[in-house]
Amino acid sequence: MTVTEPLPGSTLIEPELQSGAVPQPIEISVVLPCLNEETAVAQCIGSIQEVLDVLGRPYEIIVADNGSTDRSVHLAGAAGARVVHESVPGYGSACRAGLDAARGRFLVWGDADGTYDFSSIPDLIALLEARADIALGDRLIGEMEPGAMPWTHRRLGTPVLTGAVNVLFDAEIGDVNCGIRAITRAAYSKLDTRATGMEFASELLVKAVQHDLTIAQMPVPYRRRIGGEVKLRTFSDGWRHLRLVVSTWLTQGRRVAAPAPVVVLAGTSDVAIDLGKAEGPDADRLRL
Numbered sequence: 202m203t204v205t206e207p208l209p210g211s212t213l214i215e216p217e218l219q220s221g222a223v224p225q226p227i228e229i230s231v232v233l234p235c236l237n238e239e240t241a242v243a244q245c246i247g248s249i250q251e252v253l254d255v256l257g258r259p260y261e262i263i264v265a266d267n268g269s270t271d272r273s274v275h276l277a278g279a280a281g282a283r284v285v286h287e288s289v290p291g292y293g294s295a296c297r298a299g300l301d302a303a304r305g306r307f308l309v310w311g312d313a314d315g316t317y318d319f320s321s322i323p324d325l326i327a328l329l330e331a332r333a334d335i336a337l338g339d340r341l342i343g344e345m346e347p348g349a350m351p352w353t354h355r356r357l358g359t360p361v362l363t364g365a366v367n368v369l370f371d372a373e374i375g376d377v378n379c380g381i382r383a384i385t386r387a388a389y390s391k392l393d394t395r396a397t398g399m400e401f402a403s404e405l406l407v408k409a410v411q412h413d414l415t416i417a418q419m420p421v422p423y424r425r426r427i428g429g430e431v432k433l434r435t436f437s438d439g440w441r442h443l444r445l446v447v448s449t450w451l452t453q454g455r456r457v458a459a460p461a462p463v464v465v466l467a468g469t470s471d472v473a474i475d476l477g478k479a480e481g482p483d484a485d486r487l488r489l
């Protein structure tokens with residue numbers, strides 16, 4: 202893995218460096234896995250900067266590339282991101298390379314294709330600060346632009362894969378494939394993720410449940426991608442997800458003493474966290 206700093210003259214990522222003030226440690230790292238997303242990557246970086254500049258906390262944006270042949274890497278650097286190059290192909294390899302290079306206490310990632318609304322980031326971070334280990338978007342209960350998700354994924358693929366994780370691991374996850382997420386550095390370091398492809402999305406959640414981590418969920422909007430090609434291959438990637446979930450269950454079992462607490466966040470303005478089935482201190486309801 203190699204790391205490219207922003208191009209000379211490009212926007213620095215840490216706002217405190219721009220003002221010449223004493224550098225503060227990075228709090229939030231946002232990773233964008235990116236494969237040939239030249240039509241959307243700079244716009245994604247711009248919208249993250251807009252949101253996090255307003256939040257006013259030190260952050261960095263990392264674009265994780267492994268083989269883009271278009272102008273994605275150049276545009277990402279020019280827009281102010283740090284680019285990480287990973288030699289092993291695949292979505293999971295890219296995400297892990299980006300997350301491993303991240304310096305923040307809170308690690309966020311989302312697609313570089315314009316499908317996610319990065320104004321969700323402050324709410325995701327708020328969930329982590331309210332004791333969740335992982336904050337997960339749920340597109341199926343969020344506002345979905347017509348055509349954003351093919352019918353087969355919305356009604357079949359995502360519900361089946363999500364159902365498999367929930368049944369086999371006794372979880373209550375809403376959208377196991379959602380690509381916008383946040384995790385604390387401490388939680389991520391426990392998970393030892395290995396998946397190289399799209400199945401990274403379910404691996405992370407299965408391992409989180411196995412480790413009894415607290416997963417908070419919130420509705421997120423989902424839009425049509427701005428341009429470029431979808432990399433997800435419905436059948437082969439769906440099969441890789443399913444194979445990972447079932448083989449993990451067969452070889453390792455649930456490996457949790459008690460069901461992992463799963464949290465449902467209703468709305469964004471009056472955020473209620475329900476620590477679900479957990480008992481004792483975890484049964485508290487938190488209000489942000």
Ligand SMILES: Nc1nc2c(ncn2[C@@H]2O[C@H](COP(=O)(O)OP(=O)(O)O)[C@@H](O)[C@H]2O)c(=O)[nH]1
Nearest residue numbers: 234235236266267291292295312313431432433
């Ligand atoms: N670096 C890298 N990024 C990838 C790879 N596959 C997908 N991505 C990125 O991961 C995100 C998710 O892929 P996408 O095609 O949008 O899948 P979908 O959201 O499931 O339809 C996008 O930002 C892609 O550019 C890959 O092999 N390498």
Ligand SMILES: [Mg+2]
Nearest residue numbers: 312314316380
């Ligand atoms: Mg996408």
